[in-house]
Amino acid sequence: MKKLFSILLLLVMSASSVLAETVMFNTKTGKIHKLTCPSAKSCTVNCIKIDKKEAKARGGVPCKKCGG
Ligand SMILES: [Zn+2]
Secondary structure, three states: OHHHHHHHHHHHHHHHHHOOOEEEEEOOOOEEEOOOOHHHHHOOOOEEEEEHHHHHHOOOEEOOOOOO
């Protein structure tokens, strides 16, 4: 039973990683930030909130600090 629970947990975790995640995308530098990243909070002019997939499609790269 315990094993079944961990398998279920693993499935839920892997499923949530493919679900849409909103990130802050800097259109000028092409950096992808997590919404909690200090750089994302200070970025107000060139940053837009978009789906992570969309940001990557636009050529975005994850921020080194927050891992985008
Ligand atoms: Zn960042």
